[in-house]
Amino acid sequence: MVVQPAGTHLAQLNVGRARFATDDPRMAEFMGALDGVNALAERSAGFVWRLQSEAGNATDIKLTDDPQFIVNLSVWETPEQLEHFVWNTVHKRIYQKKGNWFEPRATPHFVMWWVPVGHIPTPEEALARLAHLTQHGPSEHAFGWESLPNVKLWMNQRCA
Template sequence: MQLAELNLGRLSQPIDHPDIAEFADNLDRINGLADRMPGFVWRFQDDSGNATSVQAFDDPLIIANMSVWETAADLERFVWGTIHRKFYERRDEWFGKMTEHHFVMWWVEEGHRPDLAEAKAKLAHLQAHGPSDEAFGWADLRSAKLWEKSRCA
């Protein structure tokens, strides 16, 4: 099995607003880093390689990141052990607070590429039922340790 993840964020301004420029200007850099990481399998994107141009929700300020990794350790290493972490630590500069679950992980068969409908269903399942084998967060992965130092408040 491989690990899929969906992470949503609600931008404080449209992606082309000057207040979001530093975040937007580094998307290709961070996505390129992910693409080259050991254990990276796939990420959601449009034909140009951009995921932020896909309006996945009614609210146009909500952007989605979805990817698949060989192992939880591979994803954890990318999120917390690379320059990605520096951008994560600055998320309050570009994103508003989310009041509901906005991050979910789930196991997928090797070769499976989830679509947004599947990811939204996993997020809804986590919201409605809490962590389970079907949908979970970092705290539910016993092997994951790096997130504990940098997790969301």
């Protein structure tokens, strides 16, 4: 179990490979929901920052050679506040349909880690944390919901 150190916030990265190009009609429901979900995140208690392009989302930020590799990177004050946004808002409805839009992954797609208050993680830093989780399992350096003792809603949902 990991406990939030004083003077830190929680960073999270969620990655996926879209089944289709973002302009494909089969991605329309997902793409159409992004602005609303992102706006809700920004209004949510505990929200600090999220990765976004000039277009206002991160779907056009390419971190790999794969044009269908999509990332979501954000920072929250506490795990409980991220948990509330993920499982108690419209985000949950979108998450429950992820199989319609994203390919299953054989490796972890979600990672969290502590960052000093005021630190904005880079996408490269985030991908390195995901790689660490994949290679070494949960630790203080990189972890999933199961490592956080005060959040439990994921147990009924399986986000990571």
